[in-house]
Amino acid sequence: MTHPQPLFPPLAALDDGGPVPRDLSEALAKAAAGEERGDRPIAGSIDLLRAADLLEDDGASDPARTARALMQVGAANLAVGRLYEGHINALHLIRLYGTEAQQQAVARRISNDAVLGVWGADGGTPVQGAGTQLSGSKCFASGLGTVTHALITVNSGPQVHLALVDVTDPGRADAATWAMRGMKATASGSYDFTDMPAGSFDWIGAPGDYTTEPHFVGGVWRIAALQVGAVIGLIDRAAADLRALDRMQAEAQKARLMSVLMRAWAGVTLTDRAAQATLDRHLPAEDIVATSITARLITEEVGLDAIRAVEQSIGLRHFETRSETGRIARDLSVYLRQAARDAFLQRAAERALGASGKAWGVFA
Incomplete structure (x- = not known):
């Protein structure tokens, strides 16, 4: 086999x-x-x-x-x-x-x-x-x-x-x-x-x-990919800093960061599916668009949660001028705020929830 x-x-x-x-x-x-x-x-x-x-x-x-x-x-x-x-x-x-x-x-x-x-x-x-x-x-x-x-x-x-x-x-x-x-x-x-x-x-x-779709909004999976990559990079750096301070063994630290990392992994999977969907000529363009939108929105949400979790885990050191986690979080917080978030969500919802049998989307 x-x-x-x-x-x-x-x-x-x-x-x-x-x-x-x-x-x-x-x-x-x-x-x-x-x-x-x-x-x-x-x-x-x-x-x-x-x-x-x-x-x-x-x-x-x-x-x-x-x-x-x-x-x-x-x-x-x-x-x-x-x-x-x-x-x-x-x-x-x-x-x-x-x-x-x-x-x-x-x-x-x-x-x-x-x-x-x-x-x-x-x-x-x-x-x-x-x-x-x-x-x-x-x-x-x-x-x-x-x-x-x-x-x-x-x-x-x-x-x-x-x-x-x-x-x-x-x-x-x-x-x-x-x-x-x-x-x-x-x-x-x-x-x-x-x-x-x-x-x-x-x-x-x-x-x-x-x-023209799916090459316009249907391409925002690229933004999602950058966002989720930055999230994983931020958590990885935070964990390295905590290990260096001998603080990574605390159960609260593991739970806080791992709960975000699990969702980031889910964002990786959805982003990958959104990217792959662009090759499927049999999929309606709006299905591709909706998948790309959801990848973009989920990675935004997990990004915001990652920034908050890292701030709580690292503490005041995170806000030092030359803090690596601080620099990554600054860039990520700005990049997450793309335009038309609410309109994106409404468009994806209309596709997935506006008719019976569409809730599976590209996963059908």
Whole structure:
């Protein structure tokens, strides 16, 4: 009798075939504190991902492997994971909706050190445009100075259009607008697209393509993967700190952290199923969307509980300026707060509960 290969390789085997080798995870984790303080640019960690051939895959052919890679990067360095996820998302959208010539051009750019991103949040003046003209700005734009080409949303609404824009002009970027307590290493901020010179951007796909499911909300399993990876990374670090203080043997510590870790493992499984569902051409798009939403929401909830549990377990040391658990929790608390949570929950509920026989979802 033959047994199927495990979906995720055991940690000891990651050096031999896992998506993120152990030495890469360790290097990303080691760089995180310096990147948050601004002592070293995050671009160095992105170069490590490039050297591991992780920037050329959009995850479409093997989404389960991509989910695992995002989990591992999220566990090691969530800020790097944020940029990595944006790059994967942008590459996927370009391969879905771009012309063959555009896809080839992007492939050449990536081989020549380009980093992609997806910038969707509008600034005070929403980005609008037609033909060869753009106006307006984006806020919460991650990777200023590292992302070289951003896939941005233009003309909000049902006819939203994607444009791939060269964003290497430092005069248009303003990192001072990022006033969050976490994810500082992402070098996020605003970017002004007004009067972009001709030739600095390309339209990708047709108006309305961006919101086509299951590639829009149906892709938030990537965010769930980063979130649950960061949760496991936070608990792992907290346990290491408690062992060093000889406090991990307390029954209360074990119960508090393990109760969260069990739910994180469940989040891993649901996130994996959401990723795998994207390959099933027989599934209705809305079933894929609902599964992806629930993965995103469950990993958010367990993330909030993990932060609280670690604060209680570590105590005041957690809030020291150079605390590793404190840094991880700061980044995680910011990243968990994605937009439209309530609308997501309502959409998933309508799919699963709006008709008889749908409660099994993709698990039927």
